[in-house]
Amino acid sequence: MSARSMWRQAGLLVGPALLLLLAVYLYPLGWLFVLSLTGGPGGAAGLDAYRRLAESSVYVDVLLRTTRISVLVTLVCLVAAYPVAYVMTRVGPTAVRVLMVFVLLPLWTSILVRTYAWMVLLQANGVLNNVLRWLRVIDEPLRLMYNETGVVIGMTQVLLPFAILPLYASRNIDPRLPRAAQIMGAGPWRRFYSLTLPLSLPGVATAALLVFVQGLGFFITPALLGGSRVITLAMVIETQVVDLLDWGLASAAAMVLLLLTAIVVVGFDRLLGLDRAWA
Amino acid sequence: MSEPLVTLRAVSKQYGRAIAVNNLSLDVFEGEFVTLLGPSGSGKTTTLMLIAGFEAPTSGEIRIRGASVVRHPPEKRDIGMVFQSYALFPHMSVFGNVAYPLRTRRLPSTEVAERVAQVLDAVRMSRFAERYPRQLSGGQQQRVAVARALVYRPSLLLMDEPLGALDKKLREEMQGELKSLQRTLGVTTLYVTHDQQEALTLSDRVAIMNAGDLVQIGSPLELYDHPATDFVAGFLGEVNTLDGVADEPAGAVTRIAVTDGLEAAAGANCWPGRVREAVFRGELVRYTVELRAGTIVSVSRPYRGQETIFAPGHAVWVTSRPQDWRVFG
Numbered sequence: 385m386s387a388r389s390m391w392r393q394a395g396l397l398v399g400p401a402l403l404l405l406l407a408v409y410l411y412p413l414g415w416l417f418v419l420s421l422t423g424g425p426g427g428a429a430g431l432d433a434y435r436r437l438a439e440s441s442v443y444v445d446v447l448l449r450t451t452r453i454s455v456l457v458t459l460v461c462l463v464a465a466y467p468v469a470y471v472m473t474r475v476g477p478t479a480v481r482v483l484m485v486f487v488l489l490p491l492w493t494s495i496l497v498r499t500y501a502w503m504v505l506l507q508a509n510g511v512l513n514n515v516l517r518w519l520r521v522i523d524e525p526l527r528l529m530y531n532e533t534g535v536v537i538g539m540t541q542v543l544l545p546f547a548i549l550p551l552y553a554s555r556n557i558d559p560r561l562p563r564a565a566q567i568m569g570a571g572p573w574r575r576f577y578s579l580t581l582p583l584s585l586p587g588v589a590t591a592a593l594l595v596f597v598q599g600l601g602f603f604i605t606p607a608l609l610g611g612s613r614v615i616t617l618a619m620v621i622e623t624q625v626v627d628l629l630d631w632g633l634a635s636a637a638a639m640v641l642l643l644l645t646a647i648v649v650v651g652f653d654r655l656l657g658l659d660r661a662w663a
Numbered sequence: 664m665s666e667p668l669v670t671l672r673a674v675s676k677q678y679g680r681a682i683a684v685n686n687l688s689l690d691v692f693e694g695e696f697v698t699l700l701g702p703s704g705s706g707k708t709t710t711l712m713l714i715a716g717f718e719a720p721t722s723g724e725i726r727i728r729g730a731s732v733v734r735h736p737p738e739k740r741d742i743g744m745v746f747q748s749y750a751l752f753p754h755m756s757v758f759g760n761v762a763y764p765l766r767t768r769r770l771p772s773t774e775v776a777e778r779v780a781q782v783l784d785a786v787r788m789s790r791f792a793e794r795y796p797r798q799l800s801g802g803q804q805q806r807v808a809v810a811r812a813l814v815y816r817p818s819l820l821l822m823d824e825p826l827g828a829l830d831k832k833l834r835e836e837m838q839g840e841l842k843s844l845q846r847t848l849g850v851t852t853l854y855v856t857h858d859q860q861e862a863l864t865l866s867d868r869v870a871i872m873n874a875g876d877l878v879q880i881g882s883p884l885e886l887y888d889h890p891a892t893d894f895v896a897g898f899l900g901e902v903n904t905l906d907g908v909a910d911e912p913a914g915a916v917t918r919i920a921v922t923d924g925l926e927a928a929a930g931a932n933c934w935p936g937r938v939r940e941a942v943f944r945g946e947l948v949r950y951t952v953e954l955r956a957g958t959i960v961s962v963s964r965p966y967r968g969q970e971t972i973f974a975p976g977h978a979v980w981v982t983s984r985p986q987d988w989r990v991f992g
Contacts, residue, residue, distance in 0.1 A: 560750035566737045567715055567744045568764035568815065578763070582754050 420635035433636035454599035461547040469551035534609040547591040554587025674723030685875035700862040701872035743812035751796040903960040
């Protein structure tokens with residue numbers, strides 16, 4: 385096949401998706417970028433919106449909080465997902481199918497419904513507090529909602545499948561390697577941290593990337609479980625557009641979120657590239 | 664002979680109703696090179712896995728230096744193993760791979776470096792210590808795998824078709840290296856292969872397995888000269904099998920009345936036939952010859968000295984020395 389016809393074929397295959405992306409993603413994004421600089425209706429042009437973002441300690445706090453919550457959710461997801469993915473690599477095909485259904489089941493339920501369910505569980509008079517009080521573990525109800533704890537709990541549950549799936553997908557570690565380590569005298573713990581863990585790092589990186597990037601832009605769960613006390617970047621954008629009609633500031637905040645995400649993606653790609661060196 | 668290093672007594676392994684290893688007893692002595700030889704599915708690799716501890720026997724006893732190891736996990740058996748496709752750790756350099764068993768044993772790093780250097784030198788891989796497995800050729804990976812299995816001086820070395828992934832020329836070269844390395848170090852070795860040439864070349868003793876049974880064990884010469892069954896004879900070399908009835912031995916020679924009316928005995932062991940196929944193999948020409956009544960035999964004839972190849976259809980006489988015949992019940 386000549387280079388030209390190969391390009392033509394690639395163009396035909398990628399073209400429709402590319403056009404769709406241009407129409408529904410890149411065009412509005414470009415429009416937002418322009419808005420962030422022109423200030424939108426009634427706003428001041430130039431870098432004014434960005435200056436207001438940077439000068440206000442409120443917005444800087446929001447940015448830091450958003451990042452902190454996302455980092456925390458990513459860590460909790462990884463710690464919770466790793467054992468599940470590990471078990472899935474060790475059991476038979478039927479058990480894998482059953483576990484897979486349990487992993488995917490939450491994805492079939494709306495995030496809104498799941499978040500309301502968490503509100504039922506976590507509120508001061510909720511299921512969890514009532515059970516703990518009934519068991520006399522606590523006297524006063526724990527504050528599990530309208531703070532970062534609640535947001536992290538809810539987001540972790542929503543994003544957990546996105547950590548389990550890439551970890552499980554990177555399971556193809558040659559089963560002879562642990563055997564070779566074992567016959568050379570390595571016990572279970574040493575086999576885990578010298579072989580299984582380092583060889584699963586590409587999967588860990590992919591899982592971390594997926595969860596972290598989604599966490600940065602999360603809206604519904606922090607809005608409902610965090611309320612007015614846990615404002616994230618996505619909530620700021622929503623307030624600016626819906627309540628304050630400040631399109632300039634909203635666009636600028638969206639650009640900051642986009643930049644943050646891009647930095648993370650590029651950083652992880654570097655890390656993955658390193659992993660590929662010995663995969 | 665002294666106490667055997669490895670003893671298998673009446674070892675069986677069943678998977679459900681399938682019998683992988685059937686009532687196998689085997690002694691391997693200190694410093695010996697013993698090969699388990701058999702076709703695929705004969706139970707030779709399962710036997711190796713039982714000794715390594717990756718599989719537990721359904722019944723029977725496995726002892727190393729007199730002590731039962733059936734309840735010991737692989738990591739407690741002090742065994743070295745070379746796997747069929749090497750199982751090198753892809754995220755560790757050659758040095759890291761070979762140092763792995765020593766670091767597992769918490770040896771001081773100076774001793775680790777010293778012993779790794781020594782064994783890499785012995786397999787001529789010193790120059791490649793910093794390379795990663797994927798940067799090595801098959802033969803080089805093989806050497807690293809052997810070095811890694813030997814560096815901690817295990818009491819027993821198991822090798823599961825270690826040369827299976829190499830091309831013919833490299834395989835023959837590595838056979839020589841393995842043999843001389845094993846002789847120098849004197850490490851007791853249990854080797855698994857389906858290649859009879861390799862088994863005969865390398866081994867002090869060969870154990871022939873078929874369908875889970877150990878059929879015969881002995882030195883390569885014993886097996887070749889005195890095969891116990893037609894399976895052993897057929898597996899070790901190319902044989903022509905003729906059905907027939909053997910008379911009482913008369914002197915050193917048994918007279919055989921072959922079913923299709925041919926007779927084999929001293930002085931009368933020539934049969935007419937026709938060439939069906941001739942294959943030029945270089946030093947030899949291999950003929951498939953159809954004897955009277957459809958019996959097919961295969962015969963070799965040196966090419967040098969004759970410089971002729973009989974074409975298919977050519978009428979020939981086939982001859983065989985009576986002392987080369989073996990009678991199996």
